[in-house]
Amino acid sequence: MAPLPRITPMLATPGRLPLPGGDDRWAVETKQDGQRAVVYLPGDGTVQVRSRSGEVITSAYPELRDVGGALGGTPAVLDGEIVALDEEGRADFERLQSRMGLTRAPVRAVERAAELTPAHLVLFDVMFLGGQSLLAQPYAERRQVLRSLGLDGPRWSVPGAAVGRSAEALDLTRASGLEGIVCKRLASRYEPGVRSRSWIKIRNVLTVDAVIGGWVPGRGHLAGLPGALLLGERTEGRLRYIGSVGTGWSERERAALAGLLSVAAVASCPFTPMPRIAGAHWVLPRLVGEVKYTSRTRAGYLRHPSWHRLRPDLAPEGSA
The missing domain is CATH 3.30.1490.70 (Dna Ligase; domain 1)
Structure with a gap:
């Protein structure tokens, strides 16, 4: 073969x-929201899974072994994404992170991780099938071929x-x-x-009006200027840290923020509990910024945050 x-x-x-x-x-x-995977089915009942970078990650996901026989003796190369699902059936990247990087872990540790956080393979394209390349075929035809393969199993499926x-x-x-x-x-x-x-x-894209509680200096030509702002939300009378943002502003906005932050500088951290951030400079929590983000971790931290604008019209709730 x-x-x-x-x-x-x-x-x-x-x-x-x-x-x-x-x-x-x-x-x-x-x-x-998971780990990209190219799935190789030689047609002999085995499977090899490679990451986007080309690394072989098959051993990290033992629950996907049975997909090797899903097409019988027909060889194929499939494109998809490995996800970990939450209680409502939604992909949760934070959960999947505990599974990623286990390619060299002991077999028992990998099997235990699979029991605690089972993976699911979502297949959305077919690039090679039965000895023939499908790369030149239009997406609509490849999609029809993929649907015809009946790839719906206990740990894999084809999305709508x-x-x-x-x-x-x-x-x-x-x-x-x-x-x-x-x-x-x-x-x-x-x-x-x-x-x-x-x-x-x-x-x-979601937005949040976040309180600025500190900043971290940039590097190189940004030395002395904010490289990232440290953000918080008022919860039960305290300012809780929800992450940092370091993209989305112009050089003019960065310089203006630097001036405002220097005036508001304080020695003590305004966040409770105090986040462990090397080189942090703390400020009075009086400035509010509108920040874009895609989702939150289970701990409440912003994912993929991007600065949108300063909100001088908003007062941070509960600030002194």
């Missing part, structure tokens, strides 16, 4: 609605896709607490290793 071709996964480009050319040219899938309903799908993912959507041009070929405009990922 000829060896399977090594294929680097195609990547999506960040974007927004409306979609170029109109909705009827695009399929919409739910954006999965809709055509012509991108805005509705984005609203639905937002209401369901999901990360967002990926829109794929129906006529597009599979482009290995390319961050293509034929795949567009659109994240749900």
Whole structure:
């Protein structure tokens, strides 16, 4: 049996609605929040799973071994994402992190991790099947082939896709607490290793009015200027740390913030409990900023935060 071709996964480009050319040219899938995986099925009952970088990660996910026989003797290369699901069936990247990086761990430790946090393989493309490359076939045809394979098992599945309903799908993912959507041009070929405009990922963006409780200096030409702001929220009378933000502002905004922070400098940390952050400078918690983010960890920290604007019209609740 000829060896399977090594294929680097195609990547999506960040974007927004409306979609170029109109909705009827695009399929919409739910954006999965997990670890990208290329799945190699030689057709002999075995499976090899590789990460986006090409690293073999099969041993980290023993519960996916049975997918090796899902297509019988038909060799295939499939594209997908490994996720860990929460109690409501949503992908939870924070949970999956306990599984990632276990490729060299003892077998018993890996099996124990699989029992505590089982993984699920979401398959959304087929690049090679039965000795034939499908890379040049349009997405719509590859999708039809993938659906025909009956790949629905105890630890793997093929997600749904809709055509012509991108805005509705984005609203639905937002209401369901999901990360967002990926829109794929129906006529597009599979482009290995390319961050293509034929795949567009659109994240749900949330905002929070966060209190600035400190900052960390930047490096190099940013020395002495804020490299990141330390953010908090008022909870039960205390300022709770919710993470830091270091992107989204212009150099002019950075300089203006530096001036405001220097005036508000204090010696004591305003957060309870105090976060362990090397080189932190504390300030009076009187400045409020609007920050964009995609979701929160279970501990309440912001994921993918980005600065939007200072809110001088807002007073931090409960500040002195």
